Amino acid sequence: MENKIKLLYMLQTLDLKLMDLEEEKGDLPGIVQNLNDQINELQAQIDELRKQINEHTSTREQSNLDAETLNQRVESLKKQLYEVRNNKEYDAITKEIAEAEENIMAKMQNAEEHDDKQKELSANVDELKQKYESLQSELQDNQKDLQEVSKVHEDEELQLKHERDKIARQLPQETLVSYDRIRSAKYGKAVVPITRGACGGCYKTVPPQLNLLLRKNDEILHCENCGRILIAEEIAAEVNKVA
Ligand SMILES: [Zn+2]
Structure with missing residues (x-):
């Protein structure tokens, strides 16, 4: 099973693409x-x-x-x-x-x-x-x-939704609920990479110990300031490369 945070970030990448398609309408x-x-x-x-x-x-x-x-x-x-x-x-x-x-x-x-x-x-x-x-x-x-x-965009949309379902199925229900809640409060972005030691959403500096925890395990950690889910920069980069 893939890292939960990574899966969430992949889910968000697909959701953002779906949002773009929706905007074209x-x-x-x-x-x-x-x-x-x-x-x-x-x-x-x-x-x-x-x-x-x-x-x-x-x-x-x-x-x-x-x-x-x-x-x-x-x-x-x-x-x-x-x-x-x-x-x-x-x-x-x-x-x-x-x-x-x-x-x-x-x-x-x-x-x-x-x-x-x-x-x-x-x-x-x-x-x-x-x-x-x-x-x-x-x-x-x-x-x-x-x-x-x-x-x-029908085919593209269908493909994205299919991929989204595949990823969502691997995540616990409560994680999805929390993701959706933050997403709707933060205009589509619930998971943000840490950039130069700061939250990629609110730019508030992330304490070093939190940064360390992020690299280590599968735990879902939130920015103390804005509540978004944090992802280590290199994992985000990895996902972005594939997407
Ligand atoms: Zn933040």
Whole structure:
């Protein structure tokens, strides 16, 4: 088994190359992601509006049905008026007719309000749909560009990832986790060679005993100042020669 530090440094060399390839894709991955997010958000808004439209439609339909039922009742009450036998009965029926007609007015007004609301929301949906279409076509253009850029480096990227996996498999999980954590905090460089007795990351002088330890064993040692993993200069040079 190869030296753990050396393996880590080899891993980083590959990661930096992969980062360069990723950079050549420029903003495209971010743009595509952003467009996808916007499209999903729009879709959710459209779905919500459509749900509200359906609710207004069924309320309007119910109000119209209620008004129709009340209308029939009024018709039948009016017929009963011809058959009344006394004033008291006459008054009761005319009172019921008046109430029913008032109710009909209210139901019809209600139906109209829900109809207006539904039309307003439908106009909103049309607007959002237009926006949706234009974002979709923008997304397609950017996806096409991204695919073209990716295709150029596809083989190289695959090869690098394959090599990376091979090395990563030889390293303990906790070492990889620590490497990734330092890497993301230090813009891609977690392992740095000691140069002229100083940390290659922060340039702080490394104590001689630490330097000695580094040459001796497989232990992972960190710069006391910046926390990066240190590698002896000659081992780094060896890796760089091969890469
Ligand atoms: Zn340092």
